[in-house]
Amino acid sequence: MRSMSGYYENKVAAITGAASGIALEMTEQFLKREARAVFMGDFNEENLSRESQRLGRNYPGKVFPVVMDVTKREQVARFIESAADHAGHLDFVCNVAGVGVTIPTERVTLEIWDKAINLNLKGVIYGTYSAIPIMREQGFGHIVNAGSIAGLLPIPYQAVYAATKAAVISMTESLQYELEVEGLQFSVFCPANVRTPIFGDMTPPADSIGVDEAVLYILQEMEKKSVVIVLPQSARDFYTLYRERKEEFDKLARQLAAERRENYRTKGTYY
Template sequence: MSGYFENKVAVVTGAASGIGLGIAEHLLARGAMAVFMGDVNETNLERESRRLGLAYQGKVFPQLVDVTNLEHVTKLISAAKAFDGHLDFVFNNAGMGMTLPTEKITFDIWRFIIDLNLMGVVYGTYAAIPLMREQGFGHIINAGSITGRIPVPYQAVYAASKSAVISMTESLQYELEADGLQFSVFCPGNVRTPIFGELTPPPDSISVDDAVDYIFEEMENKSLVIIFPQIMRDVDALYRGNREEFDKTIRNLARERRENYRTKGTYF
């Protein structure tokens, strides 16, 4: 294991559950100096930060954060930079899934998902950039989705928010790498997290630990776009290399989801 995460100061949003919590745990296990955990769920944040703080004393700093509030996000990132004078990682992870038939999507849902999944990432990214440019280094990691890379039926709202995150992250890499900044955007398929609510996660889902291990491995390789698991990398390659075959696959998925909604009220 390399020392890429040792003695580093990191910010993680959506840090009290799911992939965000896994990121915080793995950072600490790999020797991070301090992890600033931001989350909107006060109960989960208090519980998980206390648990991690007992194992990694003096390294865990929870902060109640609504990422749709620029002031909240700026305060979290500024606190991390002030801790030891440097800000090494910002994981803009907070977000929410949205898989619904079009007729159930309202404009309020559109606004909510864009504010959370896109603007929450924008705030974290643009609050961190000037601090990292001044110090000459830093790695910003944003949460995308495979739905931001390929068209997926019943996920138009979610896909729109995530494709914007991916495009922004890729553009910033080429603009700011000369200033010492590194960007990554991770694009998962199904990961077994609370994003599924009370539903049982789909059978092709992977564990949080497997997801974070892969994210960290690709971060060390300075990968810009990180897609997982392998089945999602295969689908992404199919979309770009054999559109006719991809279209057949996705139309089958649309039919399957349509029938699942009709008979079970959910997409799987």
């Protein structure tokens, strides 16, 4: 599957969280689009081994698994440098690893804050700032970070998660304006519910979309050099409502808060 512009062809990519979910699908789609090499970073050695072997059978010599922890700066730097050293260039860095947090305020602890910040924000910072010097020197490169619709607008019961994702979005947009003159491109994808392991043992919400649909849209927008990528259409509509018809949004947000409050009271979960 070759893109019309050949944007992914013969490119080297480093992707974190690559043993599952959106990052795994991104890995496979890069390979289908004739990437030269994809470095798969993940802390789950068992899943990483299984998925990298599966992909390696279909794309021999192009898949490079690396067991790593995005909360460890040195490990992230080594991962990025290994990808850059493979063919002498680094075309894509996708900082996708993260954790979901939807929880009532009374259950929030500093440990929960630390975990979310370390995974969702610091992990992205480490990947971004390990890649920037390499890409500035070579004069090109595309850094893609995982945001969330919760980072663009206020979602009840997701204050912790929203804070980390909002920071990622703002950082990514700021870097685009600063470094685009040096040939660097930045994107941040902001999905609503996608059916990935982020939901753990829970059945994904009824309004969730498939990971294949999500990644197809993300890659299409990356190819267009879009900076903020919001998906699916229902999330784009909700975001427009927040920006343009705030009173209507407020009503829906309060309805959502009431629903989640009642669900926590009766079922112990938010949906």
